[in-house]
Amino acid sequence: xxxxxxxxxxxxxxxxxxxxxxxxxxxxxxxxxxxxxxxxxxxxxxxxxxxxxxxxxxxxxxxxxxxxxxxxxxxxxxxxxxxxxxxxxxxxxx
Amino acid sequence: xxxxxxxxxxxxxxxxxxxxxxxxxxxxxxxxxxxxxxxxxxxxxxxxxxxxxxxxxxxxxxxxxxxxxxxxxxxxxxxxxxxxxxxxxxxxxxxxxxxxxxxxxxxxxxxxxxxxxxxxxxxxxxxxxxxxxxxxxxxxxxxxxxxxxxxxxxxxxxxxxxxxxxxxxxxxxxxxxxxxxxxxxxxxxxxxxxxxxxxxxxxxxxxxxxxxxxxxxxxxxxxxxxxxxxxxxxxxxxxxxxxxxxxxxxxxxxxxxxxxxxxxxxxxxxxxxxxxxxxxxxxxxxxxxxxxxxxxxxxxxxxxxxxxxxxxxxxxxxxxxxxxxxxxxxxxxxxxxxxxxxxxxxxxxxxxxxxxxxxxxxxxxxxxxxxxxxxxxxxxxxxxxxxxxxxxxxxxxxxxxxxxxxxxxxxxxxxxxxxxxxxxxx
Numbered sequence: 001x002x003x004x005x006x007x008x009x010x011x012x013x014x015x016x017x018x019x020x021x022x023x024x025x026x027x028x029x030x031x032x033x034x035x036x037x038x039x040x041x042x043x044x045x046x047x048x049x050x051x052x053x054x055x056x057x058x059x060x061x062x063x064x065x066x067x068x069x070x071x072x073x074x075x076x077x078x079x080x081x082x083x084x085x086x087x088x089x090x091x092x093x094x
Numbered sequence: 095x096x097x098x099x100x101x102x103x104x105x106x107x108x109x110x111x112x113x114x115x116x117x118x119x120x121x122x123x124x125x126x127x128x129x130x131x132x133x134x135x136x137x138x139x140x141x142x143x144x145x146x147x148x149x150x151x152x153x154x155x156x157x158x159x160x161x162x163x164x165x166x167x168x169x170x171x172x173x174x175x176x177x178x179x180x181x182x183x184x185x186x187x188x189x190x191x192x193x194x195x196x197x198x199x200x201x202x203x204x205x206x207x208x209x210x211x212x213x214x215x216x217x218x219x220x221x222x223x224x225x226x227x228x229x230x231x232x233x234x235x236x237x238x239x240x241x242x243x244x245x246x247x248x249x250x251x252x253x254x255x256x257x258x259x260x261x262x263x264x265x266x267x268x269x270x271x272x273x274x275x276x277x278x279x280x281x282x283x284x285x286x287x288x289x290x291x292x293x294x295x296x297x298x299x300x301x302x303x304x305x306x307x308x309x310x311x312x313x314x315x316x317x318x319x320x321x322x323x324x325x326x327x328x329x330x331x332x333x334x335x336x337x338x339x340x341x342x343x344x345x346x347x348x349x350x351x352x353x354x355x356x357x358x359x360x361x362x363x364x365x366x367x368x369x370x371x372x373x374x375x376x377x378x379x380x381x382x383x384x385x386x387x388x389x390x391x392x393x394x395x396x397x398x399x400x401x402x403x404x405x406x407x408x409x410x411x412x413x414x415x416x417x418x419x420x421x422x423x424x425x426x427x428x429x430x431x432x433x434x435x436x437x438x439x440x441x442x443x444x445x446x447x448x449x450x451x452x453x454x455x456x457x458x459x460x461x462x463x464x465x466x467x468x469x470x471x472x473x474x475x476x477x478x479x480x481x482x483x484x485x486x487x488x489x490x491x492x493x494x495x496x497x498x499x500x501x502x503x504x505x506x507x508x509x510x511x512x513x514x515x516x517x518x519x520x
């Protein structure tokens with residue numbers, strides 16, 4: 001089974017996580033033209049090999065992660081938090 | 095040179111019984127690729143082979159090649175759960191799959207090859223009164239568009255399929271089912287071999303172990319394909335490589351597609367005496383499970399896709415567990431049955447769960463892709479309509495909305511209403 005090293009919880013089985021989408025996708029501004037929304041919502045690069053993708057640790061700390069994984073061998077190269085400013089955010093709320 | 099193929103007939107079976115089975119010919123040729131064809135179909139799966147067959151048969155076209163990177167029957171043609179049905183609801187899909195089922199009904203005769211299509215019924219169980227309403231809606235749509243459907247009560251089900259879990263205190267007690275009696279299963283390898291043999295007989299070159307490595311594109315036209323067996327040029331090129339569509343799309347520098355590759359697992363148990371005549375589908379509370387018994391006696395079943403994008407042709411363990419749990423809750427009598435094999439195939443998951451069969455931004459390139467988890471049953475109609483698209487250079491009325499641009503027009507063909515997330519259409 002794939003195991004993902006969550007930065008908060010440590011190495012956990014893939015069944016605790018849920019796959020999100022390709023990591024390079026960013027959503028355009030709300031008033032952007034239809035074509036850029038079409039690209040973001042519907043089109044996928046569908047890389048054969050190494051790609052960056054998002055996963056959520058659904059049954060753990062619930063953080064969103066950026067995972068670099070090979071889609072052919074399932075080897076994982078790196079895992080980091082998708083929201084890099086989480087420390088700032090926590091300070092703001094406490 | 096066309097090969098002289100021995101026809102399968104009662105007479106030939108009898109004759110060969112007397113001469114030690116020495117009168118059978120080779121089933122299809124193994125030609126070297128020519129440098130030029132009128133039509134090259136990339137992908138020697140069921141869809142590619144069927145397309146070649148109908149191009150030759152319905153349109154009397156010659157000079158066609160099918161190029162396959164592995165061997166025919168080695169990809170998803172040999173990795174499915176062999177279920178054939180046409181219980182779709184949406185316009186376009188309904189007519190398409192019903193046409194496919196009609197082709198299945200006569201396929202063995204048409205190909206002179208026994209594809210062992212057995213119309214043993216497809217049973218979709220429901221577990222709540224509101225699911226009955228939904229089943230009735232589907233039933234009405236199917237009946238009114240020239241298909242067959244029945245609703246079976248729990249009492250009838252208990253008589254017809256005695257081994258299901260009818261316990262009143264089951265987590266999801268069985269209320270009844272929606273039944274399509276003309277649906278059933280077929281022998282998947284036989285379909286690949288039957289189409290290959292019939293297409294070869296009509297002059298199609300089936301070239302195995304021939305992988306496309308580059309695409310020579312000049313503006314709006316593709317001149318030739320580079321393969322590991324040399325350069326092949328063609329007037330028209332057709333892609334039928336579901337699972338790997340994006341890879342070829344990138345080779346042609348065509349950008350991104352509304353497709354993600356996912357893997358779908360299937361399982362077979364040790365052979366048992368006859369236990370289950372029908373295909374039974376259990377789908378409630380997040381579970382998704384379908385089971386039938388093969389002619390050899392093994393129970394063939396499957397569940398959801400693996401939930402994350404992958405090109406690896408091997409499955410993950412959480413789905414093995416999910417599927418085993420469903421099997422036991424539906425048929426507790428399977429508790430001690432051993433799993434013989436399980437495997438996985440790569441499927442094109444599309445953004446609305448429906449397929450693509452259309453012209454492309456390139457003038458002489460045609461696309462057949464996005465079969466999600468249901469390409470097997472579609473094979474005959476897929477070949478039929480794809481051949482029609484290639485030969486006439488325009489989509490038939492039935493598949494006119496199965497193009498890549500449909501999302502831009504807001505025309506989703508989303509049977510499950512799950513929205514634009516490929517993994518939710520499993």
